[in-house]
Amino acid sequence: MILWFTVVQLVAAVAAGLLCVVLGLAGRRPSDLTVGALALVELLLLAQVAVAIVAPLTGNAPTGSALEYWTYLVSAVLLPLAGVGWALVERSRWSTVIMGVVALSAAVMVWRMHVIWTIQVA
Amino acid sequence: MTAPAAGPRRMTGIGRVLVIVYAVMALAATGRSFVQIAERFAEAPLAYALSAASAVVYILATLALVFSRRPGWYAVAWVAIVFELVGVVVVGTLSLLLPALFQPPTVWSLYGNGYLFIPLVLPFFGLWWLLTHRVTRATPTAEAAPAGATR
Numbered sequence: 433m434i435l436w437f438t439v440v441q442l443v444a445a446v447a448a449g450l451l452c453v454v455l456g457l458a459g460r461r462p463s464d465l466t467v468g469a470l471a472l473v474e475l476l477l478l479a480q481v482a483v484a485i486v487a488p489l490t491g492n493a494p495t496g497s498a499l500e501y502w503t504y505l506v507s508a509v510l511l512p513l514a515g516v517g518w519a520l521v522e523r524s525r526w527s528t529v530i531m532g533v534v535a536l537s538a539a540v541m542v543w544r545m546h547v548i549w550t551i552q553v554a
Numbered sequence: 555m556t557a558p559a560a561g562p563r564r565m566t567g568i569g570r571v572l573v574i575v576y577a578v579m580a581l582a583a584t585g586r587s588f589v590q591i592a593e594r595f596a597e598a599p600l601a602y603a604l605s606a607a608s609a610v611v612y613i614l615a616t617l618a619l620v621f622s623r624r625p626g627w628y629a630v631a632w633v634a635i636v637f638e639l640v641g642v643v644v645v646g647t648l649s650l651l652l653p654a655l656f657q658p659p660t661v662w663s664l665y666g667n668g669y670l671f672i673p674l675v676l677p678f679f680g681l682w683w684l685l686t687h688r689v690t691r692a693t694p695t696a697e698a699a700p701a702g703a704t705r
Contacts, residue, residue: 500589507585511578518574526567530574537578 433549434483434492438542441476445539448473452532459525467516470531473538474512480542481505496552501545508541572683573619575676580612582669583661590658598657604645605660608673611638615680628689635684639677642666646674 448469455466484505487493494501515534519527587605595602611634618631646665649656656663666673 497589497593499593503585503589507581511581514577515574518570518577522566522570524567526571529571533571533574533578 433480433494433546434487435546435550437480437483438546441473441480441542442539444469444476445473445535445542449532449534449536449539452528452535454532456525456528456530456532460528461523461525462520462527462531466528466531467520470512470516470535473535474509477505477509477512477538477542480545481509494549496548500552501548504541504545504548508538508545511538511541569619569622569683569687572679573616575672576612576616576619576680579661579669579672579676580609580616583609583612586661590660594658598655601656601658601660601663604641604662608638608641608645608661611641619680619683622684622687623689625689628684631680631684635677635680638673639681642673642677 448466451469452466460466484501512534515537516531519530519534521527583605587602587609590602590605615631615634615638618627618634621627622631642662642665645656645660645662649659649663659668661669662673665671
C-alpha cells in the first residue's frame with residue numbers, strides 16, 4: 433500500500449458513499465453521477481491490485497498477513513460489482529442508498545488493508 | 555395487476571438495503587473466518603469456530619431475506635436472525651467476562667465493536683423487517699391472486 437494512494441481511495445470511496453446515501457435518501461434514482469462514482473471506486477481498487485502485486489517487488493512488502501490482505505482486496509474488488517448489480521435490479525432511491533453502503537464498506541476495507549500492510553505484524 | 559394485499563415475490567425498497575448490509579457482513583465474516591482458520595486455527599479454536607458460525611449465519615440470513623416473501627425462507631430468516639442476535643449477545647458477553655478465550659477477536663466479540671457495532675444493531679433491523687412483512691402460508695401472494703392462480 434502506498435499512503436497517498438490509500439488516501440485517494442479513502443477520499444473517493446467515502447465521498448461516493450456519502451453522495452449516494454444523501455442523494456438516495458433525497459429520493460434520487462441511480463444516475464450517471466452515482467453509478468459513475470462507484471465505477472471510479474472500482475477502478476481505484478483495480479489499480480490497488482496492481483500496486484499490491486508490484487510494490488513488494490520494489491521493497492514495499494506487507495508487514496501483516498498476506499492472506500488476510502488479499503482476502504480483503506479480492507472482497508473489496510468484488511463488492512462494488514455485486515453491490516451495483518443488486519442495486520440496479522430495481523431502480524429506486526434505495527438502489528442509490530445501496531450503492532452508498534457499498535462504497536462506504538469499500539472505504540473501510542481499504543483502511544483495513546492499509547493497516548494490515550503497514551502496521552499489523554504477521 | 556396484482557391485488558393490493560398481495561406483495562411482490564422479491565425483496566423491494568428499504569428491505570434491499572437491509573440485504574446489502576447483511577451481505578457485506580456475510581462477506582466480512584466469511585473472509586475473516588477463512589483467514590483465521592487457514593492460518594491459526596490451533597491457537598484459538600473456540601473463537602475461530604464462532605467466527606465460522608457467524609459467517610454461516612450471515613450468509614443464511616442474507617439469502618433468507620432475499621427470498622423472505624416465500625413462507626419457507628421467511629421461517630429460515632427468523633431462525634437465522636434470532637440465532638444472530640443470541641450469538642452476538644452471548645459471545646459479546648462472554649468476551650467481556652472471559653476475554654482470554656476470545657483472543658484474537660471474532661466478529662461477535664465485544665458485541666461487534668470491531669465492526670462499528672453493526673452486528674449488534676443489525677438483527678433488530680432484521681427482526682423489524684420480518685415483523686412488518688409477515689408471511690404465512692395463508693398470506694396471499696402474487697401467484698395466489700384470483701385471476702391466474704397456478705398453485
